[in-house]
Amino acid sequence: xxxxxxxxxxxxxxxxxARISEPQIAGTYMTLLSTIxxxxxxxxxxxxxxxxxxxxxxxxxxxxxxxxxxxxxxxxRLFWRKLKHLDSLPVEEWYLKxxxxxxxxxxxxxxxxxxxx
Numbered sequence: 182x183x184x185x186x187x188x189x190x191x192x193x194x195x196x197x198x199a200r201i202s203e204p205q206i207a208g209t210y211m212t213l214l215s216t217i218x219x220x221x222x223x224x225x226x227x228x229x230x231x232x233x234x235x236x237x238x239x240x241x242x243x244x245x246x247x248x249x250x251x252x253x254x255x256x257x258r259l260f261w262r263k264l265k266h267l268d269s270l271p272v273e274e275w276y277l278k279x280x281x282x283x284x285x286x287x288x289x290x291x292x293x294x295x296x297x298x
Contacts, residue, residue: 194218201275 195215202210229249233241257264 201272203276206277 195211198211198214199207202214229245233245236244
């Protein structure tokens, strides 16, 4: 059951990242978003294991599951409107915007010059 929930979260997270990634930098952008997500997940796992050391050994699992579910429901309740707003934004709103008008020249190994505007 846990693995099914993990796979659902991973697939939905990757799908969201793929939807909002700019085509020109999609691989880099998706790697960045995935790295941030993995760091958050690792931090939470570490925190939950640390908290487990404070709880009575016979009830650790049920207390942590109940606590995490309650915290998750509270979080969803608090941030539901913001999440719906972010979900309703057009894809272009997620794209990076240049700070100024910069003209970049890119040189490839074939010695051809391409102008990026």
